[in-house]
Amino acid sequence: MRPGHGIAVLAESARLGLKHTLGERLLLLGSFLLYGAVMLTYSAVFRAVGTSSIAGFGLSQANLIWYMGVTELVLFCTPTFQFREFQHEIHSGDIDLLLVRPCPLWIVKLGDGTGRFWARLLVLSVPCLTLTGIVAGGGFPGIGRMAGALLCAGLASPLLTASLFMLGASCLWVRHADPIYWIWHKCLFLLGGLLWPLALYPAAVRHFAWATPFPAMIAAPAQWGLPGGEWWLAAALLHQLFWVAAILLVMAKAGNAMLRTIQGGDAA
Numbered sequence: 001m002r003p004g005h006g007i008a009v010l011a012e013s014a015r016l017g018l019k020h021t022l023g024e025r026l027l028l029l030g031s032f033l034l035y036g037a038v039m040l041t042y043s044a045v046f047r048a049v050g051t052s053s054i055a056g057f058g059l060s061q062a063n064l065i066w067y068m069g070v071t072e073l074v075l076f077c078t079p080t081f082q083f084r085e086f087q088h089e090i091h092s093g094d095i096d097l098l099l100v101r102p103c104p105l106w107i108v109k110l111g112d113g114t115g116r117f118w119a120r121l122l123v124l125s126v127p128c129l130t131l132t133g134i135v136a137g138g139g140f141p142g143i144g145r146m147a148g149a150l151l152c153a154g155l156a157s158p159l160l161t162a163s164l165f166m167l168g169a170s171c172l173w174v175r176h177a178d179p180i181y182w183i184w185h186k187c188l189f190l191l192g193g194l195l196w197p198l199a200l201y202p203a204a205v206r207h208f209a210w211a212t213p214f215p216a217m218i219a220a221p222a223q224w225g226l227p228g229g230e231w232w233l234a235a236a237l238l239h240q241l242f243w244v245a246a247i248l249l250v251m252a253k254a255g256n257a258m259l260r261t262i263q264g265g266d267a268a
Helices: 004-023 025-048 051-056 062-076 082-092 104-135 143-170 177-193 202-212 214-225 229-265
Strands: none
Touching: 004 082, 004 104, 004 143, 004 202, 025 062, 025 104, 051 062, 062 104, 062 143, 062 214, 082 104, 082 214, 104 229, 143 214, 143 229, 177 214, 202 214, 214 229
């Protein structure tokens, strides 16, 4: 397959995914309302945290709320149901029709998932971050920092989409991908720093977390909501770029393995 053709398929799949998601107005409204409920609940938890316990890390309660506002935005933009859709396509046999396209299926799925993510990000970013600012009661990181957070959130979309693709494809070997998905989700929760910045973790856990791809999915974008030097933000961005390249390579290999398994009739 020519690179130009693959890029064109990727762009068209992203366009269709974005267009489809923008039409789901009730789903987008429900996502915002649920986001608001989560932020209101956890902001009360953060306000209960003593300032003395986090002041040593150069953080305030408002910083924690802004951090979680970004992590939750990334999570709410992620079409996590995509892995179940893909699993159903495999179990129902619909995958056979998808594989006749003159382009690797993983490219189509990558474009579709990325388009869905960006549609949610475009719609939800302003109202969600505005709500976060109201709940935080101050501590706004600045326009530049928020632009950086949104850019890094966009870089997280291929990481999350590729992960969901591979989770769905795993049902070829384990029959049901749900248990693997929940393990992945808990790792994303803990090692990705969903609730608390990784700076608050014990040193050994923090170093281990940064050796995995999970911080690149949600902690790296949220770092822009915290005070700190530009060198640290640059390091988080490089961490993201490394894992984007690595996971896309693994996704391509997983797509080839999936094709061989289906054609060989060795699926679970």
